[in-house]
Amino acid sequence: MVLLLFVDLDPELTALGSLGGFFVLRTGVPPRGPLPTLAQAYATPWIGDPEEVYADSLTFRIQKVAEGIHAPEPRIAVSVAQQALAARLWSIALGAAALYGQLPDLDPELLHWDPDGSAPDDLWLSKVRALPATAIGEVVRDRHLAPLAAALRSRYRISERLLWGNAGSALAGAWRQLDRWAKADGRTDVADRARGLAADLFAHPDLSGTVDPGTLRRRSCCLYYRLPGGGLCGDCCFDRPPGRAAGPL
Incomplete structure (x- = not known):
């Protein structure tokens, strides 16, 4: 029998910081003032004040990413931005569940996001309240990734299979990083x-088959290879970049 050693879910979630930058979740009110919630970002149509700086935080983020990576087509920026946010959400949730034995409630109404921030995505939780670790799928997959995918597909030409492939890849990445940390620190329980x-x-059906269970190599492409000078990701489904004439993925 494995003895699991957990600590309490502290109000500032400080223990997550030791796992790496993607696992950090800050709490309270950001120094620069209130930020839009992820619930607002997922809303279709946008439900915020059109006079706000981030009148449509999701579109703002996609445009920022597109400019930053010099994306020749919008769906590449959509894919990169979505996978980055998925990686943050999975990392926070899986890290907390494995380390604390509990999960902070990442309700989209409580989780604030700075779409103008740098990578990893800047997230703030306005209220810390604990959920059982087993709620991780409902919290991240159902309450974040599903509405995020729906919002992106309503605005952009993007494949649902690609988006769930990104989600699977992001989950595998969070798991690998957490596993490395746990073994290096002698935390086999984690x-x-x-x-x-x-x-x-x-x-779960949404994530089943998105990555190879043995190698964690993904079975769909995130389109990164289409960027100027872009190559293949470490878990790419391709052995070499396909021709630029390749169809939708």
Whole structure:
């Protein structure tokens, strides 16, 4: 029997900082003032004040990413931005669930996001309240990734298979990083907990088949290779970049 050693879910979630930048979740009110919530970002149509700086935070973020990576077509920026946000959400949730044995409620109404921030995405949780670790799928997949995918597909020419492939890749990446940290720090309890949670998450129909269970190599492409000078990601489904005439993925 494996003994799992958990700590309480502290108000500032400080223990997550030791896992790496993608796992950090700040709490309270950002120094620069209130930020839009992810619930607002996912809303279609936009439900905020059109006079706000971030009148449409999701579109703002996509445009910022497109400019930053010199994307020749919008769907590449959509893919990169969505996978980056998915990686942050999975990392926070999986890290907390494995380390604390509990999950902070990442309700989209409580989770604030700076679409003008740098990478990794700047997230703030306005209220810390604990949920059981087993709620991770409902919290991240159902309450974030599904509405995010719906919002992106309503605005851009982007494949649903690609978006869930990105989500699977992001989950695998969070799991690998957490596993490396746990083994380096002698926390086999954390590694075992993360492995069990990730396996359960990959069993869900939305994520099942998105990555190879043995190698964690993804089975769809994120389109990164289409960027100027872009190559293949470490978990890419391709062995070499396909021709530029390749169809939708």
